Amino acid sequence: MSQPLHCVNHPKVETYLRCNKCGDPICTRCAVLTPVGYRCRDCVRAQQKVFYGDFRPVHYVVAAAVALLLSLIAGWLIPSLTWYAIILGPLVGGGIANLAHRAIGQRRGQYTWLVVCGCIVAGALPHTLLSLFTLLSQPLSGLMGLLWDIVYLATAAGAAYAWLRPGRHG
Ligand SMILES: [Zn+2]
Ligand SMILES: [Zn+2]
Known part of the structure; x- marks a missing residue:
């Protein structure tokens, strides 16, 4: 078993999840399930901006x-x-x-x-x-x-x- 990571937004929360875009450790509360996997909120927001900005x-x-x-x-x-x-x-x-x-x-x-x-x-x-x-x-x-x-x-x-x-x- 690998060492648990700590969520970037909640340093006290241990997690095994990482954002599959930027690699930041994220807890289940911060993770957003997208069609391409779990992402942090920042990456989801950045993706939406590209979508609208287009x-x-x-x-x-x-x-x-x-x-x-x-x-x-x-x-x-x-x-x-x-x-x-x-x-x-x-x-x-x-x-x-x-x-x-x-x-x-x-x-x-x-x-x-x-x-x-x-x-x-x-x-x-x-x-x-x-x-x-x-x-x-x-x-x-x-x-x-x-x-x-x-x-x-x-x-x-x-x-x-x-x-x-x-x-x-x-
Ligand atoms: Zn991310
Ligand atoms: Zn978190």
């Missing part, structure tokens, strides 16, 4: 480009399917959020949800304008079109927000 404004641009392209297609297609929008809206919104998030390597940005939701709104504009124009000549079908635009917008943006909202990943 996010750059360009990632918003990439996420926006992907989200806008998909939103333009979905925003035209889904509301014209009338009541299917109720079912497809949340699916499509979550899908757009998922793909935009993958396009930036699943990086976390504080405002990614805002960018994606903004794109979903922008993507729904062409069909909403069409509905408004229809409203002038055929009030009833224009009104129905507008209704499905709103249904699609609310459900898709809601699902995208639920997917990307800050703190979702802990």
Whole structure:
């Protein structure tokens, strides 16, 4: 049996654990179990900083480009399917959020949800304008079109927000 070590944070506590990154002896209270083994809190914190620090404004641009392209297609297609929008809206919104998030390597940005939701709104504009124009000549079908635009917008943006909202990943 090797000599017990003493925790770097609690010198009176004996331990056989070491952080597998920096090698510091750590007690069970200080150890954090990560997918790659036990680490001290300092190393875990440093790792998280790298993870967040990796996010750059360009990632918003990439996420926006992907989200806008998909939103333009979905925003035209889904509301014209009338009541299917109720079912497809949340699916499509979550899908757009998922793909935009993958396009930036699943990086976390504080405002990614805002960018994606903004794109979903922008993507729904062409069909909403069409509905408004229809409203002038055929009030009833224009009104129905507008209704499905709103249904699609609310459900898709809601699902995208639920997917990307800050703190979702802990
Ligand atoms: Zn460490
Ligand atoms: Zn300790």
